[in-house]
Amino acid sequence: MDGKQIYDQILATANRGVNFRIAQTYNQGGYAETENLMQASNGRIQVRSLDFKNWWPANLSTPATHETPTFVPQKYGNQAMYITASPPGFKACGREDDLQAMIKILDSAQEYANLAVMDYSPATLYMGDNNNKWLPEFDNAIRRAAFERQYGKIPYARVYHNKYFVTESSAYIGTSNWSPDYWMYTAGIGLVIRNDDTSQSSKLVQQLSSIFERDWNSTYTIPLSMFDDYGNWINGTSTTPRPTTTPKPSTTK
Secondary structure, three states: OOHHHHHHHHHHHHHOOOOEEEEEEOOOOOOHHHHHHHHHOOOOEEEEEEOHHHOOOHHHOOOOOOOOOEEEOOOOOOEEEEEEEEOHHHOOOOOEEHHHHHHHHHHHOOOOEEEEOOOEOOEOOOOOOOOOOEOOHHHHHHHHHHHHOOOOOOOOOOOOOOOEEEEOOEEEEEOOOEOHHHHHHOOEEEEEEEEOOOOOOOHHHHHHHHHHHHHHOOOOOOOHHHEOOOOOEOOOOOOOOOOOOOOOOOOOO
16 A cells, blocks of 8 residues: 555545544644645544654663664674664654664775665655655765775666665664655664674674575576666566576675
8 A cells, every 4th residue: 555545545534534643743834745634634633743852851862873882792793783763853862863874884885785675766756746855865875885985887786675785894774765755754763783893794794695695696586687767578578588697796896
């Protein structure tokens, strides 16, 4: 069910006599979608905006950040971890937000970056006709990493529902797809992992990297070069033979 279907279902349910109370993150000027819901519901839908940043008590603040992570003992070496959250207004004091944590990890990568996600876009996707915005902060970080560390071009991508990426030293696992809509307006959480001893590699990061390589080289993946810009098989049939060997991603020096 997409957002429009949920919107229509809420309104239809309200028009059947069901009362709704919606709490939303404060945004100057409000949100057109919930304003329209209120106006069309004959008073059945009430909306209140909350500035969640003012609701977090001091005892819920955290010192665990990218620079000062929490150390988690493991039998194969202590791991340095911290939890991220989105949107920025819905996180406890001191908590890193998802987008900035992801950018810091990419900026610190020196050897490779393997990314796995379902939706990826340098612009918002769900703001409605003529309202989407170009917000390429994470896209810029990917391009900056490729350019400055000479990773080379990204030859093609493969899409599935995971939302994580790994570098030679760190891993990020999150709940949000990678478009600004999620980081700005959708509640999400992430976990950053690296070794406590930065001179050593992390076993957990290595395991996640192995999962990526397994999926990347799976017989179930298909290079985008087999499709045109509209998602159609280039030769017009889904029986296009797979290559006998799968090229490695050119994200290494």
